[in-house]
Every structure is written in structure tokens, then in C-alpha cells.
Amino acid sequence: MQQQRIVYDDTTVRRFIFAAVVFGIVGMAVGALVASQLAWWQANLGIPYLTYSRLRPLHTNAVIFAFVGNMMFAGVYYSTQRLLKARMASDLLSNIHFWGWQFIIVAAAISLPLGITTSKEYAELEWPIDLAITVIWVVFAINFFWTLAKRNEKNLYVAIWFYIATIITVAVLHIVNSLALPLDGLKSYSVFSGVQDALVQWWYGHNAVAFFLTTPILGIMYYFLPKAAERPVYSYRLSIIHFWALVFIYIWAGPHHLLYTALPDWAQSLGMVFSVMLWAPSWGGMLNGLLTLKGAWHKLRDDPVLKFFIAGVTFYGMATFEGPLLSIKTVSGLAHYTDWIVGHVHGGALGWNGFMAAGMFYWLVPRLYGTKLHSPRSADAHFWLGTVGILLYIVSMWISGINQGLMWRATNADGTLLYPNFVETLLAIRPMYIVRFVGGSMYLVGFCMMAWNLWKTARAGKAVDGETTVIVEEAQAPVPTATTTPAPGWVQVVTGRPLVFAIAILTVTMFLGWAKPVRALVLMGAIVALGELAWIVTRKDREAGRPSWFALIEGRPLAFTVLTLVAILIGGVAELLPTILIQQAVPAHGEAQKPYSPLELQGRDLYVREGCYTCHSQMIRPFVAETQRYGDVSRAEEFIYDHPFQWGSKRTGPDLHRVGGRYPNLWHYTHMMDPRATSPGSNMPPYPWLAENRIRVKDAPKKLSLMRKLGVPYTHTDVDSAEARQKSQGEAIAADLATQGVQVAWDSEMVALVAYLQRLGRGPQDVPATPSEVAPTASAAGAQEGGGR
């Protein structure tokens, strides 16, 4: 018998906590700033780098990836080592992971205010940073799975399951959604376009919430909550069911971000139905958290750690009830594009992520420094300040969102809009914007108190690394599941009854996609019968005392990982693949389906750079109130050349899909220089630098030929004449403005952006050069073949 002493790597944990607290303050401070900008437009300060539309992506990225990311890594590193009784496999990889991640955050904090962005929400970072994220994530994965391989604990605890799901799913999501062709070192275009891009983006966006903000934090809950409460976890079988249900169902739910858009009905229905079915699996996690405290509720009174955990889990329950509710098409019709969604995500981010982080930090830091928490009273004050802050935040956003949603659709008796002027609906909710700013700021103050408290705690103690001893020989001792092993392990895994039944049921379910009513009923009967049979067989097995298949795979990380991967791929493939195939079959016809002119394309990049999509949608939904206000319903085929799509997810300002031709050029110029000159009461920031900055004229042909590679039917002639076309269109707009007494250069950013806006919802607004006007070139012959798509 040999004893082995294991010292855990807690230095990395301490570093990640430090980074999480620092970036948490930064991310939330930026959040408070953008909240103030919505209430008081003057807070944009007239500085491009501090303008709302550029800072909003910084806020979301900082909070998700810098704050929650670092917090998650701290929790994962701490708990994984202890649950596996092994030090992280490689200190070098841990170091690369930590410093690499901080480098990515700094790169994001610099590039986003500069307007270097892909405009895909929560994936705005440009391709070099995307590559760095991939590399660092792989480093993390190697370090984690290597530690799994070296573990001194046969079976994997539920927390580890959630970490596995997180690591592989985030990798898949990030890589697929970031697929893009680079124009230069700082700019790339999504390989997907229009509907396809929207679906991929929200498959990613929704599952970033699921697998970055939820599953790792559930794993952390499963470790730290029973630790802090000193109580056993409520139910092992509940953890099995809610884990597998969660990872399988979550991935389907993305289309609920696109309800009533131009996404095909079937994909919308899948998104809605699976979101509704997520309610119980999500609440399974909440239950296992809350009920673990059964018999220890009295501890809540004096322990700030448990207060944060229980409130955090409760907010999780609230957000995961609200999510399915918002996914119901009728509810989404009212709530989409409004502040209700903003309130919903902040219930999750501030309540669930922020409070779970605080609980974990208050529990961990004293242990990592071998001392007691400096001030439990301050932690208590933080809790109450934070809770009141969250409530102010989400209640104000409910009121604001529902109010504005109702105002948008309110009609007079004769069917005309009650509030035809968009600004009226914005002014109505302004008081709520102020309340939200107050609530968010309270939360930030509480968070800063925590930072001070943790700092004092750390200073009072000394960094100590946890350790344990394992008995090497006994680690090999037979575990209960391995007592009778007639067949090799992998055979047992593959032939396990839960797996066989799951595959059978999924196979039958798949045919429901095409079945006619009668056959569908038969199939549904078969599904119920299979489910019933599975239930009976499982019960018999349990009564007979046969080893559980789940216990078997819990001892086999590879099998577990592969099965998780399969579970998350099914939903993704089922939704993305048909959409991608259908998209390619859409015929190009009509004016709106002509590719952008070179100047319009340049202007579009400015629309992306300035982050217009953070406040303006380009998607008119099929409601009369919406078509009265914005024009005809948006159709899928109108977006086929949109790399990336610009549908947006929030209407702080009106929809712009059919703004082309609605106003004169001078209106747009005036509006961009001083939004309140044309729209009194608007909270839009001014963009005066657009009139000064020049576009890069030489980029036009490069952009066209890149778009050509992405499947946009530009001809070689188009590419060759791009600069000339760009100039003539720019000069026409500049000349029109000059007649009204406004002097701007034809190659100013203003002119390019106006050209783009004037084109929205209709065809290109310049006269394309006919081949005879362009000097014949070698590529003219190629134009013929390039013309047909």
C-alpha cells in the first residue's frame, strides 16, 4: 500500500478569481455607462469609441466571456481537481489558458470600441481573436481531459458531466458560427448569409447562454452548494435526467430568437416547442440546488454564501420559466425587440451568474488564503443591495418592454396606428431607463464592496494550496459497477438499454418530420410504447439489482464525452442542415435581390462597424401594425446576399429594412449629424465623424471579389468597374446634398452609409456600368460565366 500526496494547483484558481472580479467591475461599469446613454444621449460624449452602439458589444462580451468566463474557470479548476483527486495535468497549460484568456479579453476591449466587429451578437470579435479563442479553448480542453485521464477517482461526479458538456459544445458552437472569409487582418465576412446566417448565429447565441452561462455554473452549483450547505445533494437520479434532457433539448431552442421572422415556419416551431420542453429540465437543476438545502434552511440566516447561492438558483428558476414563456410565438410577438428580453437576460446574468459567482468567491477566497472572510456584514449588505438592484432592473424592463410592445401594436377604432411616431413609444419608457440605470448601478456598487471585502480577506491571510492523499493501490480496487464484467466495457456502453431505447425513440421521432397525419399517429403511438417499454425494463433492472448503465458511463469519460457530443449534434444538424440546403435553392429574382452596389457594400460595413444593429432591426414581421409602420413583410429571399445578416434583436429605434427611399439624403445627413434635428426626443447618439472620415476607396473591388467567393453573383466586370461605380454613386449623393447647401466629400463615410440606407428594401440605387462603358479587360469574357449563378 502506497500513499501519494497530491497538492492542488490553487494559484491558477486565485488568478482566475482576481481576473473575474476585475473584469466583472469593468464589464458592469460599461453596462452602467450604456444604460445611462439610453436614458441620456449626451452620455455618448460625442466620442466614437464611447458611443453606445460600439460599447454595447463590449459590455456583453466583457460580462459573458471576461467575468463569467474567468469565474467559471476558477470554479472548474478548483472543483475538478478535488472531484478527481488529481492536480491539473499541466501547469504550463494552465498558465497558457489563464494568460491567453486575459490576452483575448484585452484584445476585445481594444478592438470593439474601435469598431472592429463582425456584428454577430456575443461573437463580435474578429477572426484573429476568434482563432486565439479556439486555440485557448483547446488548451483548456486538453488540460481538462488530460486531468480526467490521470484521475484518482473512478467515477465522475455530476459537476464534471456539466464541465464536459460545456467544453465540447462551446467548441462546436464557436467554430461553426465564426466561419468567415477574411478581407484583411481586421475584417471578415460570415460564410453564411441571410436566413442561414441568422439561424447559425442564434443557434450559437442561444447556446452560448446555455453552455457558457448555464451548464458550467450548474456544475459549479453541484460542487459548491452542497459544500457550503454541508448537506447531501437532493437526488442523483434527478441529476441524470436533467443533465441529459438539458444537453439534448437546449441545442434545439435557438430559433426562438427568430420567431415571426423570415425563418421557415418549421424551424420556428421546433425552436418554440423545444424551448417549452426545456422548462422541466431547467427546473430539475434548480430543484437539486434548492432541495439540497432541505434540513439546513436555518443556515441561510447567517451565511452570506448560502444566501447568494439560494437567491442565484431562484433567479435561475425564474429566468428558465420566463424563457419558455417568451418562446411561445404569441408572447414573442409582443416581447421580441423590446426591453422585456433585456430584463430577461439580466435576471439570468445578474441573478444567476452574478450571485453564483459572489457566493463562490465568498466561500473560496477565505479557503484559498487560509483565513476567514473579512466582513460578513459587508457581504450581507452586498446581497441586499444586489437583490434590490436586480429587482429594480428586471421590473423596470418588464414594464418598459410590455408597455412599448403594446404601444407599437395599439390601433385606433379605424385600424390606424395609435402611436404612428416611433419616438412617442420611446419617450413613454424613458423613466424606466432611469430606474434601470439606478438598479444596475446599485448592483455594481455591491459588486465593488465584494471586491474590497475579498481583497481585505486575501491580504489578511496567506495563499495556501489544498492537498490530499490518495492510496494508489486502493484506487485500483474494484468499484461496484465492475464486479461482474462479462463483456468488454465499450460493448456494455453501446448495448446499454438507455442508449438503445434512446436511439430507437429518436429514430422513430425523426420520421415525424415527414409523416402524414395517420402515419404520424402510428409513429407517436410507437414512441409512447417504446417509452413505456423502456420504463418497465429499467424498473425491472433496478429491482433485479443490475448495475446501472449510467454508473457505467460515469466511469468512462471518453464514452461520456462522445455521447454528449452526439446529443448536442442531433439538434444542431436537424435544424441547420435543411436550412442551408434550402437556402441554396432560393432563386434570385426581383430588385431587392440584386447584390449591393460597391458604395452600398462599403456603407454596409460602416453600418456594421458603428453597431447600428444594436438598436435597429431589419426584419418586418407579419403583423399589420408592423407593416403599417415599416412597410411590407420581410421575405427570406431578400437577404440572400447579406454576409452577415443584420436583422438585429432589439428596437430601441425603428426597423430599417424598408427605409430606402423613404427620406431624402439630406434627412439622413441631418439625422446622423444630430438625430434630434429630425426626430425630436430620440436617444440616438450623433455620428458626426462619418462626415469627416473617408472610406477606403481601393477596398471596393477587393470586397466585391470576396463576396464573389462567398457566392454573390458579381461579375468580373462588376469587380473591375467597382471603383468607378463607387465614385459615380458617391458623387451623385454628394451633389444632391450640395444642392441643399451641405458639403461632404463623395468618398466620406457619410455618403457611403447614406447610399446603403437608401438601398434598403429595394434594388441598388446606382446605374451599374454596362460593359460598353468599361474599358474591355481580360476578365470581360469571364463575366459571362460569373454572371450566372
Added chain:
Amino acid sequence: MSEKSLIHHIYDGIEEHDNHLPKWWLFILWTTLVFGAGYWFWYHIAEAGPGQLGEYAAESAEHAQRMAGNTPASDDLLLNLVKDPTSLDGGKAVFQSNCAACHGAQGQGLIGPNLTDGFWLHGGAPMAIHKVVAEGAVAKGMPAWERTLGAERVKAVTAYVLTLKGTNAAGGKAPQGEPEQP
């Protein structure tokens, strides 16, 4: 909810009960699963419910009915509205919130032309002005307002614009178009 025995594993001091799943939780699980299957069956297998464009067509038809009661605009109707102070107040409010940004609070012209100088790009007759307000003049950048504002507001604001005619507001934009023929 009886406390089932602890299961055998202890992970870093953490033990696990194996309690039954709460009945109400199972109820939610099964209800949502049945709802999901039913929803899919109804809309995508039986195709018993309309798709979203079908819903929109129905809503549009209903909306068209509500609008059907409106009296079409005419020169006489608009000139009568000019004499109706309630309608003019309404027209003025519509003008201030939707038109003033481009035509100025007194109609003196900013981005859009001066409405007070007796010169008109598209004619100054009541129905000519009504047509421009309702359908817009896209080439000149005048939006079509009838869709958004509705027929009644367009009539009211047209009547209000008729009252601005010839007021020659101070600081007005230089005349555009032709002087109105009597």
C-alpha cells in the same frame, strides 16, 4: 418525497441522496412533451393551423374591413375640414410630431420645402397636397404617410397644411416649384 438512502459514492466529501423525482416536476415534464408533440402535429403534420403568413392574411383582411368605413378624400371634404377647429387641432398635432422635423414648426421649410410661400412642387390644390402626403413623393424624399398615419390623420394634416398656405412664415426656405395657379 421520502429521503432515499444515500448512494455509495462520496466525491470530495459530497454525498448524494437518490430521492424520487417530485410528482409536480414530472407533471410539467410530461405536459410540455405532450404539448410539443401536439403542436407539431397540429401545425406541421395535420397542417390544421395557418402558418404565419396565413395568420397575416387573415389579420390584413380584418384590418381592411375596419378601414372600409372611411370616406374617401375630396377637395370639398378637405375644405370643410379647414373650417373644423377640432380637426385642425388634430392636424396641427400630427404636423408637429411628424412633419415639423423636415418642414419646420411653422411650415417654413428645412429639409423639405417651404409650405407657406405659395410655391408648390406637386401642386397646391387640396387633393394634390393630399396625394403627396398620402402617397409620398419618393423621388423628392417625401415619405408616404397614409400607411403609417391612417386616412383620417392624413386628411386632418392636409387640411392643416392648407391653412399654412400664404402665411409666408419668417425665415422661410427659398421657394421651390411653381407658384400656385388660382
